[in-house]
Amino acid sequence: MNEDKKDIRALSLNELEAYFSSIGEKPFRAKQVYEWLWNKNAHSLSEMTSLSKSLREKLEEDFAINPSEIHIIQKSKDGTIKNAVKLYDGNVVESVMIPTSKRTTACVSSQVGCSLDCTFCATARLVRIRNLTVAEIVDQIVLMDKQSREYHQKPLSNIVFMGMGEPLLNYPAVTEAVRKITEDKGLGISPRRITVSTSGIPKMITKLADEDLRVKLALSLHSAIEEKRNLLMPFSRKFPLTEILKALQYWYSKTKSRITFEYIVWNGINDKKEDIDALVKFCKKVPSKVNLIQYNSIDKGDYLQASADIMNEYVSFLEKNGIVVKIRKSRGQDIDAACGQLANKS
Numbered sequence: 001m002n003e004d005k006k007d008i009r010a011l012s013l014n015e016l017e018a019y020f021s022s023i024g025e026k027p028f029r030a031k032q033v034y035e036w037l038w039n040k041n042a043h044s045l046s047e048m049t050s051l052s053k054s055l056r057e058k059l060e061e062d063f064a065i066n067p068s069e070i071h072i073i074q075k076s077k078d079g080t081i082k083n084a085v086k087l088y089d090g091n092v093v094e095s096v097m098i099p100t101s102k103r104t105t106a107c108v109s110s111q112v113g114c115s116l117d118c119t120f121c122a123t124a125r126l127v128r129i130r131n132l133t134v135a136e137i138v139d140q141i142v143l144m145d146k147q148s149r150e151y152h153q154k155p156l157s158n159i160v161f162m163g164m165g166e167p168l169l170n171y172p173a174v175t176e177a178v179r180k181i182t183e184d185k186g187l188g189i190s191p192r193r194i195t196v197s198t199s200g201i202p203k204m205i206t207k208l209a210d211e212d213l214r215v216k217l218a219l220s221l222h223s224a225i226e227e228k229r230n231l232l233m234p235f236s237r238k239f240p241l242t243e244i245l246k247a248l249q250y251w252y253s254k255t256k257s258r259i260t261f262e263y264i265v266w267n268g269i270n271d272k273k274e275d276i277d278a279l280v281k282f283c284k285k286v287p288s289k290v291n292l293i294q295y296n297s298i299d300k301g302d303y304l305q306a307s308a309d310i311m312n313e314y315v316s317f318l319e320k321n322g323i324v325v326k327i328r329k330s331r332g333q334d335i336d337a338a339c340g341q342l343a344n345k346s
């Protein structure tokens with residue numbers, strides 16, 4: 001770690017060009033360094049062997065690279081790997097690699113802690129300490145790509161921003177990280193295989209729609225009944241479902257990409273016919289599909305996952321109404337790596 005020197009990865013290509021011209025070097029050097037940083041994921045300035053030794057030394061005088069490191073690895077019996085990733089300043093975030101027979105998905109954090117207050121989520125109990133930088137988001141992906149190659153002999157195929165934090169509250173870094181990892185020469189992951197999951201911030205959904213990033217969008221809905229959703233996710237009082245819906249309709253009009261609603265069904269909370277009816281009605285207002293996600297308990301049972309019968313009722317009503325629905329099985333529960341369980345126990 002080097003705190004007094006600036007991390008060179010905080011510079012844009014333009015800023016790199018300005019730096020090189022300020023030291024009397026040709027602008028193409030900027031491109032070379034940029035490629036080392038973002039396509040070859042160099043973690044030291046000294047490994048940039050296409051630069052002269054003296055230029056590398058000059059860079060080392062002026063800049064540092066502060067890569068994130070895997071601090072603790074936990075392996076689930078289902079193959080899921082939870083990484084506690086240590087950042088240059090000692091903060092830790094969690095990143096989860098989830099293998100299936102066909103693909104490997106990386107679940108990435110966007111913030112240290114979270115400023116939202118979803119009552120059922122472990123991360124919400126932490127305070128939000130800071131946003132991650134572009135480099136810290138990309139580092140998580142590069143680390144898990146290596147893990148996927150090592151353990152499963154294949155590169156990462158999918159990325160979901162469903163780790164710690166609210167990605168749309170770290171908008172500039174998340175969108176820039178997406179650009180970096182989808183660049184042809186970099187990891188080259190297609191944006192269609194990247195999902196940004198949000199708890200629903202209408203203005204930011206609209207902004208993302210205008211961005212032409214071609215990522216997929218998921219909304220953590222959990223209830224289509226306003227008052228109920230506000231109890232589950234108190235911050236959402238500021239963001240009424242009507243506003244969210246408008247933003248989602250705008251999203252679809254711009255991207256033609258269907259929205260995924262993430263939805264947990266709890267005993268005694270959203271397990272009645274009126275809940276299902278409200279969800280069906282909501283889904284009909286914008287092209288969408290539903291992922292019913294298994295609740296991962298985070299404490300001694302304030303919330304309980306609804307029975308299989310209720311889940312099946314949801315599925316059959318949604319399907320009867322022509323809505324695509326899947327029950328998403330939870331992964332990595334034995335190591336607290338599942339959705340909503342990321343809370344830095346390390």
Ligand code: SAH
Nearest residue numbers: 121162166197198199220262295296339340
């Ligand atoms: N802030 C973003 C991304 C992080 S949460 C968002 O809200 O979408 C990723 C997903 O995990 C969300 O759908 C969230 O609602 C869900 N989740 C949170 N706690 C959970 C829990 N205990 N069990 C199952 N899913 C949970």
